[in-house]
Amino acid sequence: MLNYTFIFLLVLGSMANLSAQEPSVEGNIFDYTKKVHSSLKDLKSLGATEYFKEIDNYRSDLEKYFDQKKRVCEGEFSTVILNGVSKNEKENKPLKLKPEERKLCFRELKALQLTFINNMYVARKRYLEYLHGQRIKELDISREQAVKSLQDSFNKRNRR
Numbered sequence: 203m204l205n206y207t208f209i210f211l212l213v214l215g216s217m218a219n220l221s222a223q224e225p226s227v228e229g230n231i232f233d234y235t236k237k238v239h240s241s242l243k244d245l246k247s248l249g250a251t252e253y254f255k256e257i258d259n260y261r262s263d264l265e266k267y268f269d270q271k272k273r274v275c276e277g278e279f280s281t282v283i284l285n286g287v288s289k290n291e292k293e294n295k296p297l298k299l300k301p302e303e304r305k306l307c308f309r310e311l312k313a314l315q316l317t318f319i320n321n322m323y324v325a326r327k328r329y330l331e332y333l334h335g336q337r338i339k340e341l342d343i344s345r346e347q348a349v350k351s352l353q354d355s356f357n358k359r360n361r362r
Contacts, residue, residue: 238267242314246321250332253325264318268311275299275307 245260277298299307 238264242317242321245318246324248325248328250329253329253332257325261322268315268318271307271311271314275304275311277304 241260241264245264248256248260
């Protein structure tokens with residue numbers, strides 16, 4: 203249980219670094235984590251008309267988060283700074299994740315990325331179905347105009 207708590211704190215500590223770099227994220231690290239999970243939910247329910255305008259924002263924000271979390275799992279941001287400088291930083295000893303903690307971290311990353319892929323699929327499918335419907339409507343209108351034009355042309359010849 204202590205190891206899972208430690209991993210949770212590691213992820214939160216590393217996200218503090220990201221939130222400091224990311225001006226659009228306000229508040230503490232918990233707000234940023236909530237924002238990421240909210241973005242994953244919002245992505246799934248993204249409307250077809252907003253898809254084209256919004257998808258790049260979702261993609262870039264979430265990919266930044268995944269990159270950051272991957273770096274945490276690899277041990278780049280493995281110390282939690284509570285009072286200025288951590289103990290390990292003072293001693294110049296990097297704190298490594300234990301193999302089971304690393305596996306858990308990568309499992310969580312994989313689950314988040316899988317959710318991202320599935321939600322992207324749902325949003326894109328909805329968008330493509332919307333575009334398909336628009337093209338079908340355009341095709342129907344074109345056919346109706348062509349039939350009407352043909353009828354009008356034959357009606358003029360029959361009157362002569």
